[in-house]
Amino acid sequence: MSGKAPRLSEEGLIARHFAPLAGPGADGLRDDAASLAPTPGHDLVLTVDAVVAGVHYFPDDPPASVAAKALAVNLSDLAAKGAAPRGFLLTLALSPDWTEDWLAAFAGGLGAAAARHGCPLLGGDTVRAAGPTLVSVTAFGEVPAGGIVRRGTARPGDVICVSGTIGDAALGLRLRLEPEAAWARALTPEDRAHLADRYLHPRPRLALAPAIRRCATAAMDVSDGLVGDLAKMLPGRGATVEIAAVPLSPAAAAAIRLAPDLIDAALSGGDDYEILCTVAPRDLDAFRAAAAEAGVPVAAIGTVAAGEGAPLFREPDGGVRRFARGAFSHF
């Protein structure tokens, strides 16, 4: 309500760091709004997610990585809905100790990620926060009209599929929190680097969007952990997942061999940013073929049940594994 001693005006900051990132319709960030029209015959898909220092990332993470993550977690939502990215808006609440170096690196990383994913900056708002830095991104994608793939529309008998590998990011986070744990020290440097990188740099599965649109009956991204997210996808519905079928990276498999309880972190931890979707059995071959064409590995891990209940995770010996917690919750 009262201005502090000015460092750089918001206008100056935007012109210097963010205007170079502006896409069509953004008017060079010289206006308070952008215009965007979907391709004729398409709907826009809208999603918003925020990352907060100390909650979703470490305050000392590289600013370019923070920026890339803030965009990637939103593009991951677009991918899960079958959407192709069109652009994004940014809310940046800077903690009192922000520096222009941090901001320059953040903007550089944001621009690189935006270019990589074909998703330009359309506008934003920058405010100061008395607390930790917060980055909120609103991302816009598009799908052919009526084509958004929903989360809650799986049908009994559908095959449950995931992309990529599960658990790497959760184990990468564990590595950050417990670098001296016996299992952490026993991993190869390459395996440690892989897990740490999966936590720091989510890779939105945008290439899979067309296959999802064509073949999936329901889809979401795995952001709060496979166990909790599958329960969200199938509220009150039964399902069976074969734990042995859940794809693990060599690094995650090595960590779990060293400390078998880490399977819980891998399956119920978060930050995978892989796709979780359901596919009718008759469409499974087509889905696999479309995913292969897109260069994205997919695996069938279970089946949606006919009755009510909760998703069950089956051990190789037929037993059912229980998890201490479901999805990550911020509250």
Added chain:
Amino acid sequence: MSGKAPRLSEEGLIARHFAPLAGPGADGLRDDAASLAPTPGHDLVLTVDAVVAGVHYFPDDPPASVAAKALAVNLSDLAAKGAAPRGFLLTLALSPDWTEDWLAAFAGGLGAAAARHGCPLLGGDTVRAAGPTLVSVTAFGEVPAGGIVRRGTARPGDVICVSGTIGDAALGLRLRLEPEAAWARALTPEDRAHLADRYLHPRPRLALAPAIRRCATAAMDVSDGLVGDLAKMLPGRGATVEIAAVPLSPAAAAAIRLAPDLIDAALSGGDDYEILCTVAPRDLDAFRAAAAEAGVPVAAIGTVAAGEGAPLFREPDGGVRRFARGAFSHF
């Protein structure tokens, strides 16, 4: 990065407080994204603005007022672009001391404001903040294709117009900060209430959007003060504003009679959320007529000059008034 003791899950919180506000395309907030298609032949207009406790509002402001303000400041941007509202996304970062009572009142106020303005909730993200509460709203409007009214497109000779009255909110903020000032104590209770209410409850000028679209050569909303915002609208361009022509409410006029220096706060303070626009002289009558039809008072306060320079604010005696500061800046 590590969960605190859970109070209410994010899903539970959304289902209880926000799902009742969900509009078409939001799938009852049971998904991670919404779909939105503009009316055929229209573009979407996108804008984002955040309000932070202790910066943009007082932490003890009524939560329903905070919610209404967070939406209103964005709808004000849509109005200035000539857009009709279609919906919004919400990022809510809750300070550690949030209570469910606060949240219930916030959601109630948000729903009431959304209904009043015909702008439903389409989705959101709720996170915890280690600092003050932050509310970021991304609002979507629409204009006929190509019809967005830009900020930087005024032409020499255009008439500068504003809606409503200027300075009320800035004086309302002063009242909050200096309730015991002589001028504050000398105002009538009605005048004090008027000024305080203008600060607390911005009124987006959505009714004026069609007139802006039809008649304005450029437009923006006055959020950071008339002096600074006019300079933003006319970067490097000259203009003359007659201070006597700037419309004041009876309450603001009374305050300025009591303490003449308050004219500076009125003209360079922020939070007016009135429309500042330029109109070609030949369209001025049509603009006035359209504004009158919309029930929104408008006033011509000056003229865009032909040459370079900065906007000049002229006193009734012909002198030029200087202002200690330009636009409110958060940095």
